[in-house]
Amino acid sequence: MNTDNPIPELSGGLRRSLAGIAGDGGLLTDPADCWPYGYDNSRRHALPQAVMFATDESQVVALVALCRDAGIPLTARGRGTGTTGATVPDRGGIVLSFERMDSILRILPNDRLAIVQPGVLNAQLQQAVGDLGFFWPPDPTSAATCTIGGNLAYNSAGPRAVKYGTARESTLGLRVVTGRGESLRTGVMTTKGVVGYDLTRLVIGSEGTLALITEATLKLTPLPETKRTLRATYGDIHSAAAAVSAIMAQPIIPCALEFMDGSAIEMVRHYAEFDLPDGAGAVLMIELDGSAACIEESVSAIGEVARNPGLLELRRAESKEEIAALWKTRKALSPTLRHIAPKKINEDVVVPVSRMGEFIEGLERLSRTTGIRIVNFGHAGNGNIHVNLLIDPDDPDEVARAAECLDAVFALVLSLDGTLSGEHGVGIEKRDFVGQELDPAALALMTEIKRCFDPAGILNVGKGFPQG
Amino acid sequence: MNTDNPIPELSGGLRRSLAGIAGDGGLLTDPADCWPYGYDNSRRHALPQAVMFATDESQVVALVALCRDAGIPLTARGRGTGTTGATVPDRGGIVLSFERMDSILRILPNDRLAIVQPGVLNAQLQQAVGDLGFFWPPDPTSAATCTIGGNLAYNSAGPRAVKYGTARESTLGLRVVTGRGESLRTGVMTTKGVVGYDLTRLVIGSEGTLALITEATLKLTPLPETKRTLRATYGDIHSAAAAVSAIMAQPIIPCALEFMDGSAIEMVRHYAEFDLPDGAGAVLMIELDGSAACIEESVSAIGEVARNPGLLELRRAESKEEIAALWKTRKALSPTLRHIAPKKINEDVVVPVSRMGEFIEGLERLSRTTGIRIVNFGHAGNGNIHVNLLIDPDDPDEVARAAECLDAVFALVLSLDGTLSGEHGVGIEKRDFVGQELDPAALALMTEIKRCFDPAGILNVGKGFPQG
Numbered sequence: 001m002n003t004d005n006p007i008p009e010l011s012g013g014l015r016r017s018l019a020g021i022a023g024d025g026g027l028l029t030d031p032a033d034c035w036p037y038g039y040d041n042s043r044r045h046a047l048p049q050a051v052m053f054a055t056d057e058s059q060v061v062a063l064v065a066l067c068r069d070a071g072i073p074l075t076a077r078g079r080g081t082g083t084t085g086a087t088v089p090d091r092g093g094i095v096l097s098f099e100r101m102d103s104i105l106r107i108l109p110n111d112r113l114a115i116v117q118p119g120v121l122n123a124q125l126q127q128a129v130g131d132l133g134f135f136w137p138p139d140p141t142s143a144a145t146c147t148i149g150g151n152l153a154y155n156s157a158g159p160r161a162v163k164y165g166t167a168r169e170s171t172l173g174l175r176v177v178t179g180r181g182e183s184l185r186t187g188v189m190t191t192k193g194v195v196g197y198d199l200t201r202l203v204i205g206s207e208g209t210l211a212l213i214t215e216a217t218l219k220l221t222p223l224p225e226t227k228r229t230l231r232a233t234y235g236d237i238h239s240a241a242a243a244v245s246a247i248m249a250q251p252i253i254p255c256a257l258e259f260m261d262g263s264a265i266e267m268v269r270h271y272a273e274f275d276l277p278d279g280a281g282a283v284l285m286i287e288l289d290g291s292a293a294c295i296e297e298s299v300s301a302i303g304e305v306a307r308n309p310g311l312l313e314l315r316r317a318e319s320k321e322e323i324a325a326l327w328k329t330r331k332a333l334s335p336t337l338r339h340i341a342p343k344k345i346n347e348d349v350v351v352p353v354s355r356m357g358e359f360i361e362g363l364e365r366l367s368r369t370t371g372i373r374i375v376n377f378g379h380a381g382n383g384n385i386h387v388n389l390l391i392d393p394d395d396p397d398e399v400a401r402a403a404e405c406l407d408a409v410f411a412l413v414l415s416l417d418g419t420l421s422g423e424h425g426v427g428i429e430k431r432d433f434v435g436q437e438l439d440p441a442a443l444a445l446m447t448e449i450k451r452c453f454d455p456a457g458i459l460n461v462g463k464g465f466p467q468g
Numbered sequence: 469m470n471t472d473n474p475i476p477e478l479s480g481g482l483r484r485s486l487a488g489i490a491g492d493g494g495l496l497t498d499p500a501d502c503w504p505y506g507y508d509n510s511r512r513h514a515l516p517q518a519v520m521f522a523t524d525e526s527q528v529v530a531l532v533a534l535c536r537d538a539g540i541p542l543t544a545r546g547r548g549t550g551t552t553g554a555t556v557p558d559r560g561g562i563v564l565s566f567e568r569m570d571s572i573l574r575i576l577p578n579d580r581l582a583i584v585q586p587g588v589l590n591a592q593l594q595q596a597v598g599d600l601g602f603f604w605p606p607d608p609t610s611a612a613t614c615t616i617g618g619n620l621a622y623n624s625a626g627p628r629a630v631k632y633g634t635a636r637e638s639t640l641g642l643r644v645v646t647g648r649g650e651s652l653r654t655g656v657m658t659t660k661g662v663v664g665y666d667l668t669r670l671v672i673g674s675e676g677t678l679a680l681i682t683e684a685t686l687k688l689t690p691l692p693e694t695k696r697t698l699r700a701t702y703g704d705i706h707s708a709a710a711a712v713s714a715i716m717a718q719p720i721i722p723c724a725l726e727f728m729d730g731s732a733i734e735m736v737r738h739y740a741e742f743d744l745p746d747g748a749g750a751v752l753m754i755e756l757d758g759s760a761a762c763i764e765e766s767v768s769a770i771g772e773v774a775r776n777p778g779l780l781e782l783r784r785a786e787s788k789e790e791i792a793a794l795w796k797t798r799k800a801l802s803p804t805l806r807h808i809a810p811k812k813i814n815e816d817v818v819v820p821v822s823r824m825g826e827f828i829e830g831l832e833r834l835s836r837t838t839g840i841r842i843v844n845f846g847h848a849g850n851g852n853i854h855v856n857l858l859i860d861p862d863d864p865d866e867v868a869r870a871a872e873c874l875d876a877v878f879a880l881v882l883s884l885d886g887t888l889s890g891e892h893g894v895g896i897e898k899r900d901f902v903g904q905e906l907d908p909a910a911l912a913l914m915t916e917i918k919r920c921f922d923p924a925g926i927l928n929v930g931k932g933f934p935q936g
Contacts, residue, residue, distance in 0.1 A: 110713040110822035133717065155662045166660065168669070169637055182909040190818040192634065192850045192890040194623045194673050195898075196906050196933055197914050201636070201669040205662050222719040245578040249601065251690040252759065291720065291769065294762035301759070350658040354578035382660045422660040430663075438664050441650040446665045448920040452913060465664055 010049050014070060018050055018094070021062045026053045026100075037077060037095045041142075042085040042429060043343075048075070048095040055100050057175070057183060057214040063096060064212070065181035068456040075460050076208040078119065078147030081140075082154060083346065084427025086207045086463050093458075096212065098149050104128050105215070112220045113172060113189065118149025118213045125218075134220035137164035140423070149213050155205030157423040159256035159287075162248075162381030164221055166423070168201050175215035176203055179454025189217055202449070207425055208460040210453040224289035227255070228299050229317045231326045232284040232306045233276055237261055239310020240282035241357035244380045246305040247286070248353055252298045256287035257381030260330060261360050263367070264375045268329055271336040276329060277313045282360075284380060285330055333377060341373075341390035345402060347409065351418035353383040362412045363387060370405040372398070384422035410436060426464045434465045478517050482538060486562070489530045490520045494568075505545060505563045509610075510553040510897060511811075516543070516563040523568050525643070525651060525682040531564060532680065533649035536924040543928050544676040546587065546618030549610040551814065552895025554622070554675045554931050561926075564680065566617050572596050573683070580688045581640060581657065586617025586681045593686075602688035605632035608891070617681050623673030625891040627724035627755070630716075630849030632689055634891070636669050643683035644671055647922025657685055670917070675893055676928040678921040692757035695723070696767050697785045699794045700752040700774045701744055705729055707778020708750035709825035712848045714773040715754070716821055720766045724755035725849030728798060729828050731835070732843045736797055739804040744797060745781045752848060753798055801845055809841075809858035813870060815877065819886035821851045830880045831855065838873040840866070852890035878904060894932045902933045 010018070010029065019027050028034050028051040039045040049072075054060050067074040073093030080087055089095050102119035109132045116125060122143040125136055138151050139158035150156070152174070157166040164170070173187025187193065187200035203211050234240040240259060247257060260268075262281040268274060276283065286306065288298045303314055317323040337344055351359045360376060367374040378385040387409055391402045410420055410433055420430055420437050435443060446465055453459070461467060478486070478497065487495050496502050496519040507513040517540075522528050535542040541561030548555055557563050570587035577600045584593060590611040593604055606619050607626035618624070620642070625634040632638070641655025655661065655668035671679050702708040708727060715725060728736075730749040736742060744751065754774065756766045771782055785791040805812055819827045828844060835842040841858040855877055859870045878888055878901055888898055888905050903911065914933055921927070929935060 108820070108822065109717055111820040112716055113820075155666075157660060161660060165637070168666065169633070178909070178913070180909075184907040184909040184913070186910065188818070188887045189820055189885040190851050190887055190890070192625060192629060192818050192847075192852050193887040194889050194891060194893050195887055195902055196894075196910065197674055197678075197917060198623075198636065198666075198669045198672070199910060199913065201666045204666070206665055210665075222717060222721075224719050248580055249577055249690060251692050253690075291762070291765060293765040294759070297759060297761040350656070350660050352576070352579040352581075352657055354576065379660075383658050384660050417657040419656045419658055419661040419663055421662050422658070423662060425662050426664075434663055439652040441646070441648075441652040442654065442664065442667065445646070445652070445667065445920060449665060449917060452916040452920060 017066055018052060021059050021066065022052045026055070027051070037097060038089060040080040040082045040085060040087045042083050042088065042427065044085040044088045044428060046088050046090040046092070048089040049092055051095045051097055053097050053100045057177065060096070060177045060212055060214055061181055061183055063094070064177050064179065067094060067458045068179065068181055071456060072458060073461060074458045076153070076212045078150030079145050081142040081146040082150065082427060083424050084429040086154070086425055086427030086460065088428065090428060091461060098147060101214070107132060109134065111189070114218045114220055116148050116216055116218060118147060118216065120148045122146050122148060122151060129220055130223065133223050135223055136218050137161065137170045137221055138167045148216060152204050152213055152216055153206070153208050154423070154425040159258055159379055162257050162379060163253045163255045168204050170219045170221070171200060171204060171216060172219050173217040174200055174203055174213050176211035176213050178211040179456060179459040183214070187217065191219065207427060207464045209450055209464050210459065212459070225291045226295050227287055227289045228295055229323045229326055230286040230299065230302065230306070231315045232286060232311060233280045233313045234282045234310045235279050235312055236281040236310055237360040238357040239308055240284055241353065242308055243284060243306045244353050244356065247302060248381055250301070250305055252288070252301050254286050254302065254381060255289040256285065257379070258285040258330065259283060259377060259380035260333060261376040263373070264333055264377050267340065267375055268332045268336055271332065271339065273328055273332070279312060283329065285327065337375065337388060343391065343393040345389040345391060345406065347387040347406070348384070348421050348424035349387060349409070349413045349418055350382060350384045350422040351413060351416045353380070355416040355418070356380065356383055356385070359385065359412065359416055363409065366405055366408050370401045372402050372405045382422060383418070428463060431462070431464065431466060438465070485534055486518055486520060489527050489534065494521045494523070495519070505565060506557060508548040508550045508553060508555045510551050510556065510895065512553040512556045512896060514556050514558045514560070516557040517560055519563045519565055521565050521568045525645065528564065528645045528680055528682055529649055529651055531562070532645050532647065535562060535926045536647065536649055539924060540926060541929060542926045544621070544680045546615030547613050549614040550618065550622060550895060551892050552897040554893055554895030554928065556896065558896060559929060566615060569682070575600060577602065582686045582688055584616050584684055584686060586615060586684065588616045590614050590616060590619060597688055598691065601691050603691055604686050605629065605638045605689055606635045616684060620672050620681055620684055621674070621676050622891070622893040627726055627847055630725050630847060631721045631723045636672050638687045638689070639668060639672060639684060640687050641685040642668055642671055642681050644679035644681050646679040647924060647927040651682070655685065659687065675895060675932045677918055677932050678927065680927070693759045694763050695755060695757045696763055697791045697794055698754040698767065698770065698774070699783045700754060700779060701748045701781045702750045702778045703747050703780055704749040704778055705828040706825040707776055708752055709821065710776055711752060711774045712821050712824065715770060716849055718769070718773055720756070720769050722754050722770065722849060723757040724753065725847070726753040726798065727751060727845060727848035728801060729844040731841070732801055732845050735808065735843055736800045736804055739800065739807065741796060741800070747780060751797065753795065805843065805856060811859065811861040813857040813859060813874065815855040815874070816852070816889050816892035817855060817877070817881045817886055818850060818852045818890040819881060819884045821848070823884040823886070824848065824851055824853070827853065827880065827884055831877065834873055834876050838869050840870050840873045850890060851886070896931060899932065899934060906933070
């Protein structure tokens with residue numbers, strides 16, 4: 001982190017060029033003004049030399065050309081809700097904020113698509129298309145404040161991904177500006193298209209290292225008529241994991257299939273209102289959507305497959321109040337976690353659903369051997385588990401043990417055919433672990449692809465994977 | 469096409485090296501033996517200098533290294549069912565047939581995935597996973613004979629894509645050998661993963677120009693309990709197109725939504741058993757799948773939205789015989805087409821569903837002005853239309869007018885925000901039209917990406933887009 005090193009000021013000439021591109025009120029250079037554009041939700045911070053707000057693509061093209069010619073690092077930013085430091089300008093330079101490119105350009109209900117600028121908030125889009133009977137599947141927890149551009153840069157997901165996929169499955173095409181300063185379209189306006197290489201999905205999830213997204217054509221999904229919520233409590237994680245596999249192997253896929261493990265339940269027991277049966281070792285929250293005429297049949301079918309010898313209780317909710325009551329234990333988890341361990345390490349790994357029981361057991365073992373308390377919850381239907389290490393960051397011994405523990409967690413994930421990140425991305429946080437998952441030949445190819453898009457090496461250099 | 473030019477023989481040294489890699493019975497060099505590996509379903513042919521059959525990845529690595537060092541063109545091939553010439557070795561060199569790498573390595577029902585070699589037939593996979601209650605969504609017409617490797621190379625689809633997506637949405641990861649001769653894994657074994665760039669989808673649809681797929685981890689979908697078939701006949705294409713938009717804007721998505729236009733109906737009327745009502749100007753075949761308890765409700769809901777002032781008749785089928793009867797007119801189309809115009813030009817374009825009426829009207833206008841008979845059918849839910857120009861290839865005047873007409877068809881597609889290929893790919897056939905759809909900057913990037921994967925320029929050079 002560069003916060004302790006004063007960043008050299010921009011030369012007068014560069015500053016004038018930037019101001020010319022940005023126009024009135026479009027440029028910040030005072031460090032106090034730039035400060036809030038130096039952090040994200042990773043607790044990292046680095047001060048940029050300037051912050052520019054673009055209002056149209058031509059400014060993005062001009063800014064990239066300027067940075068390319070002057071060799072200035074350029075970091076694109078939505079609303080800074082990422083958790084891995086991907087938008088923290090740790091090499092200084094310019095932050096390009098897309099918050100003013102926030103127009104929904106077109107919604108075409110008959111073609112099930114919306115064309116938006118990158119600064120549109122996820123919730124703003126959902127509201128606009130919801131009025132027409134649609135939604136856009138990615139639903140990160142930060143939906144109220146995060147931008148579509150950010151969702152695409154990270155390939156964001158959320159609970160609904162289990163049924164509806166991630167950003168990659170719900171985007172038809174993009175308009176981008178590469179690190180060369182060239183504007184180009186990727187993809188199509190249709191739900192099929194095989195002309196040329198798939199640059200759309202290459203840019204999605206690339207964390208602003210290849211190109212800056214200036215427009216996106218999003219595939220919309222029709223809103224289901226209705227929804228039901230079930231809560232299944234099991235005596236142990238193996239029974240819960242077996243239920244997840246059974247649910248995912250039949251044709252009625254829930255629109256959310258979330259879980260909490262025993263340590264998460266144990267923690268909430270002492271800090272919040274608690275209505276789980278005795279002996280609860282794992283909880284699944286199951287949401288089903290569909291037509292009003294069929295939802296009951298779906299509830300019965302899922303109830304059947306969720307039932308196994310380890311099931312302690314299966315409850316269902318219909319009214320808003322009942323749904324809120326069922327979610328209470330799950331919703332108590334995050335505040336309780338923040339209360340107990342304000343500086344917890346929140347990881348985001350994935351294992352095949354059939355290996356979840358094995359994984360949680362391994363974590364319990366690691367917790368015992370390292371003395372680090374570990375609490376797990378997440379998107380069970382995808383095997384996407386948020387592993388929380390509860391540590392006191394002021395205890396250097398605990399910090400050292402946590403680092404060891406984290407190494408072991410990642411090794412365990414990879415030994416189970418898993419991946420180191422399901423939806424939070426890599427950014428700075430996980431960059432040095434990526435080599436454990438990806439083949440050297442794959443990393444070398446990615447470095448070369450990065451060079452094709454950004455030969456001057458200005459776009460968010462050093463994020464996502466170890467680069468030169 | 470190189471068929472008229474004798475291809476230089478391989479040197480003795482190269483031939484020995486090839487034989488060493490291929491092992492007993494793994495190499496063909498006699499032109500008569502090589503001949504059938506020189507064509508696909510595009511009516512193009514070029515004789516390769518040799519055909520090698522790999523049985524494991526190490527042979528692929530060795531062959532690529534040999535071709536790379538000697539500068540020999542290398543064309544990978546499944547079963548040659550493609551329609552665009554992508555597997556025709558028009559620059560000579562070696563054809564690598566994957567037909568002997570045909571093992572289903574693992575099926576993991578609890579993780580909803582299958583790991584297969586590229587030479588597995590689509591139908592063989594469907595049979596194996598069907599026995600466990602799953603299917604793999606891509607269902608090209610050639611399913612009985614085409615390979616998974618080919619399906620991935622082309623990003624193949626078929627009728628089910630309207631509900632279940634294409635190969636890109638149903639593949640978790642690959643094992644590939646790049647043109648550098650390096651073997652690497654892409655993607656994950658899970659349904660989520662955001663570590664590194666998305667090389668999986670970059671390779672899918674790249675028509676063997678970037679890397680050779682030696683193994684694929686496929687995402688399976690649970691088989692629906694039951695299916696229903698509807699046939700909706702409309703007075704004109706606009707009413708049918710409006711029904712398609714209405715169907716696609718509500719939450720019950722059909723698992724097939726196929727159409728035939730008025731000229732297709734007109735053609736079948738005179739050559740096959742015919743049971744459409746008078747005045748039929750367009751037909752939709754609608755298939756719905758789901759649980760037995762809910763299928764009736766889906767049929768009613770779709771029946772409602774399919775109904776508009778242009779609807780002439782809505783019929784439904786349940787028994788196998790009734791289903792066969794409803795499909796009779798649609799199924800008569802291909803044989804009739806072959807009978808009338810054995811050398812028809814079969815195009816594969818896509819327009820947004822809301823523009824389909826406009827598109828078909830434009831085609832009717834083009835047919836009148838050019839005197840070329842045009843018959844259209846296809847996957848209406850995706851706006852994916854197979855445009856058939858019925859010509860006599862021995863009439864040079866008609867051939868010239870057809871070429872003009874085709875130019876105009878492509879221009880019309882692009883003016884309606886469509887794409888030049890939905891599922892057949894580009895290969896040789898459409899290579900020279902790609903520049904009309906893609907930005908020059910996008911094409912330049914693709915050329916550079918090609919160079920990253922294949923710096924020696926040996927893998928299927930010249931296919932997919934104009935290359936050096």
